[in-house]
Amino acid sequence: MSFTEIRIDPQSAERMTKQGLRLQRVDTADRVAFEAWLQADARGFHGERIAGTQLEELVGQTAYRRTSGVWDDTAAEPETPIATVSSWPLAMTVPGDKQVPAWAISSVTVAPTHHRRGIARAMIEGELRTAAAQNLPLAVLTASEATLYGRYGFGPATQGAELTIQTRRAGWAGRETAGRVHLVSLQHIHRSGREILERAQLGSPGDVTLDEQLWGELVGVVGDEDNAKQNRAVRFDDADGVPQGFAIYSVKHSEGENTERVATVEYLCSVTDDAYAGLWQYLLGLDLVGSVSARLRPVDEPLLWLVANPRAVRAAAVNDHLWVRILDLKDALEARRYSAPGRIVLRVSDPLGFADGRVLLAVDDAGVGTITALESDIGVPDATAELTLGVSELGALYVGGVSAATLARAGRLTDVQPGSAIAFDAAFRSPTTPWLSTWF
Known part of the structure; x- marks a missing residue:
């Protein structure tokens, strides 16, 4: 069916x-x-x-x-x-x-x-x-209201920020990249860019696969017809000629008497660090452009370390973006990998009953986690961390977008055994800042 x-x-x-x-x-x-x-x-x-x-x-x-x-x-x-x-x-x-x-x-x-x-x-x-x-094991959504979905067990798992870069002040401090940027059409990206996107998404916890409608809207070839008229696209190829990233942007006159233009990065996708740096270097070097803005970027944006003057980069409108709802503790927690070995007992409360329970998460040296259900009256083994938390908080923690220590300080979870939040964070930490790159 x-x-x-x-x-x-x-x-x-x-x-x-x-x-x-x-x-x-x-x-x-x-x-x-x-x-x-x-x-x-x-x-x-x-x-x-x-x-x-x-x-x-x-x-x-x-x-x-x-x-x-x-x-x-x-x-x-x-x-x-x-x-x-x-x-x-x-x-x-x-x-x-x-x-x-x-x-x-x-x-x-x-x-x-x-x-x-x-x-x-x-x-x-x-x-x-x-x-x-x-x-x-999961339900996910992007929310127009931040106060609505917590009551259903969703937790804000990723954030997004809006960047504005004053290009005259920023300068470029990044290394020279081994590759080149090509000017291409939106239709070219629509035909061939999806494979690049899917490779990039594998390195970005919190990102999701797109259906045809969402992919077309992202590129700008479906939906708002003005996008097809205003948007431009570039592709980055590595030294071997393999496409490793693309960017979609538009350029408009700024308001008032200023003759300089404003470029808006609608989307930037990169598989490699060279592609990331090469695309940003191109965008910050656009002629007749005084500033570049970029919507829905990671809160830990490497661009800050590629410009000579980081004060020329302003981050604003940092908001929740992806909301995650755990439905099956075992399947969800065993699906991801972990950054440090350890044993953590989680006592999860779920008013709707889907993920309510007490489990032991055992992480081996390879980062593989195994979940074992525990009865409520079974004691915690020695050298085992233990946390009590709600399913909303677990959803927020799931891909490493927030730390358990932060939630503990906010009173959103209980550190039953001293140091448990620290042990949890060591295991759940993501080397890459979790980020959902679009809406759905």
């Missing part, structure tokens, strides 16, 4: 039925019904009404997703859902250059006319039960 055919969670459906509402899947082959759902989704995020080529692209490229909604048959337009959600399986990178299957949840909207009726809760908890029934 295709995942799009998985039935609606009966518990959530019953909850909506008691309110005179219908929670059900959309038949994406039904053009009228699917378009009504797409328009409701756009309305929920205060977007423009979808039309023309963009509508055709969405209909054609997102029909494979499991698309659901809530309908109110007493509404003035009962054919339009008053709430939306979509979901699909993807792979998320975890430390150790490995990927773990996860359930992506997106397009969560509820019309203002139906707030405070438990509709979002019914949809999200239903998606979690659906993912758990499919034996998926």
Whole structure:
């Protein structure tokens, strides 16, 4: 059975039925019904009404997703859902250059006319039960509101920052790279850049695989037509001519009387350090450009160490980005690799019951972890760390984006045995700062 055919969670459906509402899947082959759902989704995020080529692209490229909604048959337009959600399986990178299957949840909207009726809760908890029934160890999402998803057991696992670089002040202090930059079209990147992206993602814990719609939006060849007109692309090849990175950017006039232009890096992807440095050197050297901005960059950006004047680089709008929800302790914790051996007992509380329990994580010298379930009355062996924490906190810690010591100081977890948080951090540390490079 295709995942799009998985039935609606009966518990959530019953909850909506008691309110005179219908929670059900959309038949994406039904053009009228699917378009009504797409328009409701756009309305929920205060977007423009979808039309023309963009509508055709969405209909054609997102029909494979499991698309659901809530309908109110007493509404003035009962054919339009008053709430939306979509979901699909993807792979998320975890430390150790490995990927773990996860359930992506997106397009969560509820019309203002139906707030405070438990509709979002019914949809999200239903998606979690659906993912758990499919034996998926994780659910993931990107959030427009930072206060909503913690109540469902999600934790903020990665952050993103917006950079602004004053190019005249920055200078370049990086080494010369062995390779070259090529000017290419967006269509060229769309055809051949995905293989580069997938190699780069394996080294970036927290990044996720993209479907065709998200890939096209990232490159700028689908969705907003202005992107196709304004965006430019470059590709970096190493000394052997192998493509190792690409960047997509636009250049616009700055506001006011300043004649210098502002370049915006829409996306920069690099497999190697040379590709990273070569692409940034190109972008900071653009003629007639006074500043370069880059959205959704890692909070530990190596660029700061490639410029001669790091004060010319300003980081702003540091926000949570990827939210992770652990559904299966054993599968999730055994899927990743660890940076130090050790034995850690985790007592995890999960109000929804998916990941509630007490387990022993034993990490060997190769960084491989093994989970053993423990009864609550079994004592902790000597030289074993022990932490008590909620499933939201474990989701935040999962790929190494925050330290247990930090959460302990904030009162978000309990360091049962002295030094346990330090031992946890030694094992869970990621050599590369976790980062989700796009939205979904």
